Amino acid sequence: MPYGASTRNAGFACFGSISELLDDLTRESEQEAFSRVEKRYRGLLKLRQKLGDINIQYEGLGGFEVFTPSDSLLFQECTNALNFFNDSLYKITGEVNTYSVVDDKISSMGFAGINHMISNRLEGQIDTGKMMYSLIERVKAAGVVILNGITIESFVNSDNGVVLRESSDFNFEAKKLLVCNNGFAKQLLPNAEVTPARAQVMVTSPIPELKLKGCFHYEKVITTLEM
Numbered sequence: 001m002p003y004g005a006s007t008r009n010a011g012f013a014c015f016g017s018i019s020e021l022l023d024d025l026t027r028e029s030e031q032e033a034f035s036r037v038e039k040r041y042r043g044l045l046k047l048r049q050k051l052g053d054i055n056i057q058y059e060g061l062g063g064f065e066v067f068t069p070s071d072s073l074l075f076q077e078c079t080n081a082l083n084f085f086n087d088s089l090y091k092i093t094g095e096v097n098t099y100s101v102v103d104d105k106i107s108s109m110g111f112a113g114i115n116h117m118i119s120n121r122l123e124g125q126i127d128t129g130k131m132m133y134s135l136i137e138r139v140k141a142a143g144v145v146i147l148n149g150i151t152i153e154s155f156v157n158s159d160n161g162v163v164l165r166e167s168s169d170f171n172f173e174a175k176k177l178l179v180c181n182n183g184f185a186k187q188l189l190p191n192a193e194v195t196p197a198r199a200q201v202m203v204t205s206p207i208p209e210l211k212l213k214g215c216f217h218y219e220k221v222i223t224t225l226e227m
Contacts, residue, residue, distance in 0.1 A: 013124040015040035017065040017217035018078040056131040061214035063123030067116040110211035
């Protein structure tokens with residue numbers, strides 16, 4: 001298995017809480033924001049279709065944005081925009097009422113200090129280890145050779161294509177090069193407008209009688225909790 005972030009994230013299959021999308025709309029146009037939402041949503045559908053829900057342990061438990069008493073203004077802002085986002089998501093998903101206020105579920109989930117909650121019923125979660133294993137098996141079956149633990153420090157164009165320079169002075173030659181290592185692409189492409197964002201995953205031992213199931217958002221951030 002590779003050692004990258006794809007095998008170490010929390011497995012959230014999410015495309016945006018209302019507070020996250022509201023924040024996006026303060027910095028970009030509606031077209032830009034919802035174009036990204038559509039790419040996220042359709043990408044998740046394609047992942048499930050290509051690998052199978054069983055193979056990636058997909059669970060459509062929903063996404064829930066929680067609000068404390070000090071978040072009353074943010075909650076009001078989100079509820080005021082509820083119809084707008086439901087209408088916008090309908091154009092992407094074909095599903096009605098993606099978002100809804102579900103305050104009645106707060107007590108059953110065992111929350112303390114939470115007085116409001118908004119659900120996104122189309123979100124879910126996956127097992128990222130099983131996803132990566134399934135992806136590896138799929139590409140190997142297609143004849144792709146995967147080499148892990150190799151550091152490519154730079155590349156140069158050649159008459160026959162591209163020469164990749166490895167940290168131990170072992171070079172690779174290829175006709176074409178595709179850089180797809182996400183946040184660290186700038187190490188190979190210094191002019192790329194890519195800035196990695198720090199993320200943290202905290203893992204606990206099993207918690208007996210844990211009532212929380214699903215993906216939970218708070219102030220534009222996300223956490224995934226499951227038994």
